[in-house]
Amino acid sequence: MKNIKNWVFDLDNTLYKAECGLFDKVHILMGKFIEEKLGLQPGEAQDLRTQYYHKYGTTLRGLMSEHNIDPDEYLDYVHQINYDVIVPNKSLSESIKNLDGKKYIFTNANYGHVVKVLDKLKMTDAFDGCFDISESNYVPKPHIDIYEDFQKKFKLPNNETAMFEDLHINLKYPYELGWKTVWITNNLEYNLNRDIKTQSDIEKVMNEKKYINYTTDQLENFLNTLK
Ligand SMILES: [Mg+2]
Incomplete structure (x- = not known):
């Protein structure tokens, strides 16, 4: 990781732990939105x-x-949740700030959600x-196109970029680009990686998927070892 000058972080379940339950609440509202919009029963909406x-x-x-659903209507609806379950994480914020180079959030959520989460984490000024x-x-x-759009926006050289993510599949293309990839494996019982329940499942993924450079269940400790 010596050459890294650009540090790319996923947001949800990467910068905070899934067990706080925030994402579970979003998932409940995703289901409700579909039930209401399409007139479906809960089971049908889940299917x-x-x-x-x-x-x-x-x-x-x-x-x-x-x-033909309006994406902003959907995203506003599913993020009408109480963000108080996210608590400040000053030490992680300091670890991120101490990294040499630029730090970015790269998320499948929208800005409104990002702003609220970073505010609760007290990390707004870390990125x-x-x-x-x-x-x-x-x-x-x-x-794939999304990584290229992201890269263009911030002009990121492949050999100077690292990415941190809780969903390992999202690290496949970055690895192919030449980025360093770090899979955040905390929250096993809550994670969204289907079929990963134990340490041996993690090892299996690491052996089978060749696109993960590092894995950690403690992001802050991992970042601190890079100093
Ligand atoms: Mg995530």
């Missing part, structure tokens, strides 16, 4: 989400493609820039 997740990568892309899903026409990571 549709699973179907869209596999076909489009996110529920939102499916809703936009197949039901030099943010790329949200509206900037990629609501196409999410791991779609």
